[in-house]
Amino acid sequence: MYVEDTIAAISTAAGEGGVGIVRVSGPDAPSIAHRVFRRGFNGDFESHRFYYGSVIDTVTGEVVDEAMAVLMVRPRSYTREDVLEIQCHGGYLVTRRVLELVLAAGARLAEPGEFTRRAFLNGRIDLVQAEAVIDVIRAKTGAALALAQHQRQGRLSQRLDTVMAELRQALALVEAFIDFPEDDIDPAAQDALTVHVRKAAEMVEELIAGFDEGRVLREGVAVLIAGKPNVGKSSLLNTLLQEKRAIVTSVPGTTRDIIEEVVNIRGLPLRMIDTAGIRETEDIVEKEGVRLTLEKIPEADLVLLVVDGSRPLDEDDRMILAALAGKRLILVENKCDLPRAVQIPDELALMPRVMVSTSRGDGIDELKEAIFQTFIHGAAIDSREYVAVSRVRHRDLLSRSTMHLAAFEQGLASGFTLELLAVELRDALAAVGEVTGETTPDDILDVIFDRFCIGK
Structure with a gap:
């Protein structure tokens, strides 16, 4: 369950480097910035502006490191919460020391993937985009990176939104006739219903067909x-x-x-x-x-x-x-x-x-x-328009959706009751919604975000 507290973690890789970043997200981010970061003047932080100063041990007054800090005020941040980032030197010990001071100032240590999970829960990104973040990090080739970036930017989500729009239109037609049982579905309404369902099925089948290429x-x-x-x-x-x-x-x-x-x-x-x-x-x-x-x-x-x-x-x-x-x-x-x-x-x-x-x-x-x-069978994988399903979770849910859509068409042709037809459409819609996160159970979310590193 999402609790609106303040989290912190080191967002850069462990080991030596030029810069280390400690990220803080939550309502206490501004007050933590004032407590642990000393600038050459007093006053509030201007949002999205970098400040030069020092990280200070609030107990001893010791200067821990020379650093830069930026405060990003909600909702214009990665998590849509107040976010503080402190950029210090990239040694293992110094970043750990900065993190300890931030935790002592009121934050708690973030769980794996919790920053991205908050971005999802706060509506900044959907679940497909959230999963793509880790694919961007782990990409081994330019084409794999391009595919991950397309998903992170929402191109796959847009296709799925179109599918769900067609299914909602079909479901609205069915439910309208359920509300007025004295009226039979006329041929024109049945044709419109079939068009919506077949459009959705064709788009889903096209995405499933590209799974093998996306996965590899x-x-x-x-x-x-x-x-x-x-x-x-x-x-x-x-x-x-x-x-x-x-x-x-x-x-x-x-x-x-x-x-x-x-x-x-x-x-x-x-x-x-x-x-x-x-x-x-x-x-x-x-x-x-x-x-x-x-x-x-x-x-x-x-x-x-x-x-x-x-x-x-x-x-x-x-x-x-x-x-x-x-x-x-x-x-x-x-x-x-x-x-x-x-x-x-x-x-x-x-x-x-x-x-x-x-x-x-x-x-x-x-x-x-x-x-x-x-x-790869002739797909222009370097194209800006290339979109593919690349996760087994997505493929399996979309396959489940096509099963319900096939059952709907068969039931419509066989004269099944409108209530049964509505169930098939709702189940198809729920399966696609589980891909994007609209209907994803919490235990599945836990599995997905546990694969992330702490700090992302």
Whole structure:
């Protein structure tokens, strides 16, 4: 439950830095500013103006640090409450000391995500925008950041508002006829009702269809590099990274452990996983590496199956194919600078295939494009208009809404009572409202905001 008290926390990352920020929000923020911050003159703080001065220990009169302070008077602040920010030097000890003085002056320590939660509860942002704040902080690529910023700015919320407007129009029509049971729904009213519901359903289905792309932009994907020893798996990783990360030798079985690195391909964050070559071996260490590789396969969103294009496939290649049954694959023929000797079996004929030479860099751009197109199907993810659902919570709630809308249309066609039809519309509306926070239970809010860091 929201209590209008005053909270405080360090809003900058722990450790050393040029600046550390202690944030305060609540009705006591102005009085705390006067108590702990000394300027060269008396009088009130002018809102949204920075002041230079010192943070003072109110008990000893000691100067704790030289600092800047700004007071943002409600409602023109992040939380729509009075907000004080003190910018001091960014050392761990000095920021903790400033925070302690603020707490002693009447604030309490904020809980994780409590500043953003107050912004939501005070109506400055909705729940989609609140969740996007943490995505902005955690974004690993420019495209992931752009998607998060679009959601934070309210573009996804605007789409959902349009959906809810259509559902409210439909519900109003149904309830009007419930209030006048002597009147039957005339064909024109039924057609209008159907139009509103289908518009809403189409918009929701479009958002659900974009979920896979939105999710991979936000979370990234795991791409496993698999193949038998000495086909160029580690060389491929190094080429994609443009640095020597994995050891490469002519000795088969060099890679015996799992190597993971992040690669950015056109804004898509990829967690590249280089693995031990899969083959039958008596070497105890290499055998353990093969075991780890087989354990990693189920976790991968995509497998790059690397084969040596200058040699025919053998039993080791076929053993790997059996281990990868059912996985999403791209076949990578390495060593295309050498005479080609590999024969692709029929079961691999329809698999996406790219020919590369890790020694010369041939085909690497084509491989990157094939990986990108596996997950992003022609969407202009760098567009200012790009909007996508990127959280499982949102997808599941929107899917629940479509189920109720489908039940409504079926019930309307089957002559169900208006009361039953209204229930389906209310449930569909509630599901969309739970995405934006209008109908979200408190326990779900607790789970969402507990994922935030303290100070945000």
